[in-house]
Amino acid sequence: MKADIGITPKNAQAVSIKLNTLLADEHVLYMKLRNYHWNYEGDNFSEMHAFYEAQYEQLAGSIDEIAERVRMLGNFATGRLKDMLALARLEEPDYTTDQKGQLKNLLNDHESLIKQLRADIDEVDEKHKDAGTADLLTGLMREHEKMAWMVRSYL
Numbered sequence: 001m002k003a004d005i006g007i008t009p010k011n012a013q014a015v016s017i018k019l020n021t022l023l024a025d026e027h028v029l030y031m032k033l034r035n036y037h038w039n040y041e042g043d044n045f046s047e048m049h050a051f052y053e054a055q056y057e058q059l060a061g062s063i064d065e066i067a068e069r070v071r072m073l074g075n076f077a078t079g080r081l082k083d084m085l086a087l088a089r090l091e092e093p094d095y096t097t098d099q100k101g102q103l104k105n106l107l108n109d110h111e112s113l114i115k116q117l118r119a120d121i122d123e124v125d126e127k128h129k130d131a132g133t134a135d136l137l138t139g140l141m142r143e144h145e146k147m148a149w150m151v152r153s154y155l
Contacts, residue, residue: 003074011128016075018120023066023078024087029109030059041097069136103154110148117141
């Protein structure tokens with residue numbers, strides 16, 4: 001049964017495409033954090049291990065919210081890794097155990113997502129008339145701003 005929530009099917013589809021791209025980016029960042037959590041080496045191992053874990057746990061909740069919003073709009077959430085990698089704008093880096101390199105990479109990703117979210121909020125609200133998704137994206141942007149601030153504090 002199609003969703004009848006006051007958003008045209010055309011707008012719901014356009015918003016779902018944006019959300020699925022964001023979903024893919026969030027998964028890449030999530031796995032990057034898991035990678036760093038598993039493979040970090042250094043004298044502050046316990047601290048960084050816990051720091052990375054806190055960030056990927058926060059992203060896990062965001063990932064679920066994004067996928068559920070796509071479903072609320074009456075579309076399918078991207079759920080296959082090969083499809084996510086094809087959609088993602090963020091890249092997977094080479095393996096590294098270097099804390100500074102890991103943190104710079106994470107900061108770049110958070111800041112890239114913040115800028116993209118800022119643009120998407122306006123488009124989703126103004127062009128596609130979807131205040132619900134705009135609200136979700138605003139919350140996600142704030143989360144990434146806070147995570148970026150925390151990463152930045154280590155650099």
